[in-house]
Amino acid sequence: MSGIGTKCVQAGYKPKNGEPRQIPIIESTTFKYDTGAAMGALFDLEAPGYFYSRLQNPTCDMVAAKIAALEGGTAGMLTSSGQAASLLAVFNLCSAGDHVVACSAIYGGTYNLLAVTMKRMGIATTFVSPDCTEDELDAAFRPETKLVFGESIANPALAVLDFEKFSSAAHRHGVPLIVDNTFPTPINCQPFAWGADIVTHSTTKYMDGHGSAVGGAIVDSGKFDWMAHADKYPGLCTPDESYHGITYAEKFGQGGAFITKATAQLMRDLGVTPSPFSVYLLNLGLESLHVRMKRHCSNALAVAKFLSEDSRVAWVNYPGLPSSKEYAKAQKYMPDGTCGVVSFGVKGGRAAAGAFMEKLRLVAIETHVADARSCCLHPATTTHRQMNDEELLAAGVSADLVRLSCGLEDPEDLISDVDQALGK
Numbered sequence: 001m002s003g004i005g006t007k008c009v010q011a012g013y014k015p016k017n018g019e020p021r022q023i024p025i026i027e028s029t030t031f032k033y034d035t036g037a038a039m040g041a042l043f044d045l046e047a048p049g050y051f052y053s054r055l056q057n058p059t060c061d062m063v064a065a066k067i068a069a070l071e072g073g074t075a076g077m078l079t080s081s082g083q084a085a086s087l088l089a090v091f092n093l094c095s096a097g098d099h100v101v102a103c104s105a106i107y108g109g110t111y112n113l114l115a116v117t118m119k120r121m122g123i124a125t126t127f128v129s130p131d132c133t134e135d136e137l138d139a140a141f142r143p144e145t146k147l148v149f150g151e152s153i154a155n156p157a158l159a160v161l162d163f164e165k166f167s168s169a170a171h172r173h174g175v176p177l178i179v180d181n182t183f184p185t186p187i188n189c190q191p192f193a194w195g196a197d198i199v200t201h202s203t204t205k206y207m208d209g210h211g212s213a214v215g216g217a218i219v220d221s222g223k224f225d226w227m228a229h230a231d232k233y234p235g236l237c238t239p240d241e242s243y244h245g246i247t248y249a250e251k252f253g254q255g256g257a258f259i260t261k262a263t264a265q266l267m268r269d270l271g272v273t274p275s276p277f278s279v280y281l282l283n284l285g286l287e288s289l290h291v292r293m294k295r296h297c298s299n300a301l302a303v304a305k306f307l308s309e310d311s312r313v314a315w316v317n318y319p320g321l322p323s324s325k326e327y328a329k330a331q332k333y334m335p336d337g338t339c340g341v342v343s344f345g346v347k348g349g350r351a352a353a354g355a356f357m358e359k360l361r362l363v364a365i366e367t368h369v370a371d372a373r374s375c376c377l378h379p380a381t382t383t384h385r386q387m388n389d390e391e392l393l394a395a396g397v398s399a400d401l402v403r404l405s406c407g408l409e410d411p412e413d414l415i416s417d418v419d420q421a422l423g424k
């Protein structure tokens, strides 16, 4: 199977003679065996198979295999949310006393996870500017640094990750680069081709694409040689006493160790499991991901062009717009398109942005992005409403900023809605 569109439609499940054409929803917590010995072999990870859906479920595995195929990885797993995917991906490599280097242009939830919650678990993070120099990036590393984290297109800053700068720094310091590829999706960006080692997703966004099910995914490229850095990654390279003394990197190799450990150990203990029914909905979204992403991007570009030529608009930021400072990186790392999200400022600041949003008819006010239905958010009066204008600027969000997620409607209708809402 070669083309990415074909993978969107068919990867992960090949029905045999007389089996259902669509993936079956296996809503079963547990699985039946004839002997205790047969089930024991599963517990020892000696034989493949299912015993309890907190760890693995056939429906979820089919869709994980599809997402792994889309990213060009060796193994994948699904989680109950994008937040859970970030948590597992980081915690699979870090313990108390360890350290993370993260790009500061990342999703607010991931920032909080690293800066607040993982800090309470004893895992420290140094945040570096997306525009930092190589020397500044090198200076962020410590002996106990275990990974570098970045986002291919940052939500909501819309900064495009300098993959080469961040991956070469990670590899110079002997650690993997983890990239959250939620916004461009594997249709528009292939992080493994640019040096990323692990990819995470909030499947809640474009992959589902219909605002139906919260979910997440992790994919391993199989390219990071854990055993070559065995002193840094004892969790992967020495026996897991909580799992029958298995050494993951030995038993499952470079391509399987990361996901097997995250499943057998972290999913077992943390239980951030998706439901097979939610995963079925996710798969319906994936079947049209390649078709939808094109339309999200062409709609966003049309809206961004309209806004950039309009005198009622103070500024526009869209990485697909040639005037954007992100454009060169976007052309290099995602030449076929970026995402459907545009941010811009309405002349007149906070009050004008609020008035604009209330006049929209087609575009709905929501905290969501990346939905078939266009939606928008004014951070200054919603998610960031406790901050004054100075505090907002420090957080990289100006008081006039509107984040507009362009859906799949006709571009003429979106532009005319935005036009009438901007007023006279």
Ligand SMILES: *Cc1c(COP(=O)(O)O)cnc(C)c1O
Binding pocket: 081, 082, 083, 084, 107, 109, 110, 151, 154, 155, 180, 182, 183, 201, 202, 203, 204, 205, 214, 215, 216
């Ligand atoms: C939404 C989002 C997340 C968090 O995902 P949830 O599914 O909401 O838990 C992580 N990263 C990015 C880039 C996101 O947009």
